Amino acid sequence: MTGKRNWIACQLGAREHYAIPRALESEGRLRRLLTEAWVPPGSLWGNLRRSLRERHHSEIPAERVRSCTGRAVGFEMRLKARGHGGWEEILARNDWFQRQALGWLEKELPEAEAVDERPTLFSFSYTAREPFRWAKKRGWRTILGQIDGGLGEALHMKEICRKYSESSSAPSSAPVSYWEQWQEEWELADMIVVNSEWSRKLLAGEGVPKEKMTVVPLAYRSPEGSRDFVRAYPQKFTAWRPLRVLFLGQVTVRKGVLELLEAARRLEGLPVEFWMVGPVLLPVPEVLKGLRNVRWRGAVPRGQTVEFYREADVFLFPTHSDGFGLTQLEAQAWKLPVIASLHCGRVVASGQNGLLLPEVSGRAIEEAIRMCLEDPARLAAWSCKADDLSEYGLERLTKRLKDF
Structure with a gap:
């Protein structure tokens, strides 16, 4: 079944493995994907820059894509040469990409409006303001993909970091103009897609109208081999076979x-x-750095994360704030129970496929781990209910987009 090709998706980077444009293409609704880099297999750019090899997806035909890979590489080289970093780099990249998007939109205008008098423009947050300004002048519909909790999340993390002044600085020193531009984005949006109730709560706290927001979880496809994977637990954890708790992400x-x-x-x-x-991105206090029961593995290539999911006994995700937390789904795909905080996408049904922490604290995490230590059979039961990810399939995302 196909519909009008009246959606244009504007996307900097490969977020969610291009799930939104893939879902639109599967229904014949994607007119164009506008993105800075597109590198099909065998491309020269993929050979020259390893980081670009995942900037492609076979489910999106090349004729649906507008990109400027060469210009993007040149821009990044100029940023590096000028010594830009931090917020200066982020803002420069966001502004540059929006200028590219405006050029593409002008070229798309005649054919897009010939198909539909009111096409739909989708863009992720922080690179949407200029494309949305352009689209609203022409009466187009605008949908914002809000990737996190916005200013509410930044303020929340600022409070958290005050407790750890020796281990971190405030996470957001974004200039006022950054948040002013973001506010204009959500004001220009007809609809806002958020990935969790947690993000929706933070955004509502900063004045984003609740009626504009729709919660759409991230889309995820389980890897080959995960469905048939069999996880085994010992009858008792011992010094020879300890409980293996996995944390995977930025430290x-x-x-x-x-x-x-x-x-x-x-x-x-x-x-x-x-x-x-x-990767370890904070100074670990000396009293915690030498713990004998902590194994520091460092950053690993994405392809090697599977072996950690397979070998661990439980996945720990005690985040203070995440727009969703895709690693929860990656763990569940390998039948790995998850212990998670309340500050992210709700993947865990507490007591069924894992456990929800009542708070993010050392004591709460300790109690959850003790529960697992004392009863390995509980982990086995959680594991048996951990691989039904149909709620997060691309098909479900496609169905949700139909309702927009």
């Missing part, structure tokens, strides 16, 4: 790492070890 205050390490300190001497997989 930052935002992700609840300091509370995690405090829980690890409290659990020293028990048969449990914590696997920390990801």
Whole structure:
């Protein structure tokens, strides 16, 4: 079944593996994907820059894409040469991409309006203002994909980081103009897609109208082999076979790492070890750095994360704030129970496929891990209910987009 090709998706980067344009294309509704880099297999750019090799998806035909890979590479080289970093780099990249998008939109205008008098423009947050201004002048419909909790999340994290002044600085020193532009984005949007009730709560707290917002979870496709994977637990955890707790992501205050390490300190001497997989982006306090039950794995290539999901016993996601938290779905795909905070997408049904923390604290994490230590059969039961991800399939996303 196909409809009018009256949607244009504007996307900087490969967020969600291009799930929105893929869903639109599957229904014959995608007119164009506007993105800075598109690198099909065998492309020269993929050979020259390894980081660009995933900037492509086979489910989106090349004729549906407008990109400027060469210009994007040149722009990034100029940024590096000028020594730009931090917010200066983010703002420059966002502004540059919006200028590219406006040029593409002008070229699309005649044919797009010939198909539909009121085409739909979708854009992710922080790169939507200029395209939305352009679209609203022409009477188009605008849909904003809000990737996080916006200013509400920034303020929330500022409060969290005040408690850890020695381990981190405030996470957001974004200039006022950044948030002013973001406010204009959501004001220009006819609809706003958010990925979790947590984000919706934060956004509503900053004045975003609730009636504009629709919660649409991230789309995810389980990897090959995960469906037939069999997870086994011992009858009892011992020093020879300890409980293996996996943390996978950036090691930052935002992700609840300091509370995690405090829980690890409290659990020293028990048969449990914590696997920390990801880049360390904060100074770890000396009292926590040498914990004997913590294994620091560092950053690993994305393709190697599977072995950690397969070998761990439980996945720990004690985030202070995430727009969703895709690693929860990656863990569940491999039948790995999840212990998560309340500050992200709701993947966990507490007591069924994992556990929800009542708060992000060392004590709360400790109690959750003790529960797992004392009863491995509980983990086995959670694992059996951990791989039904039909709620997050691309087909479900496609159905939700039909309702817009």
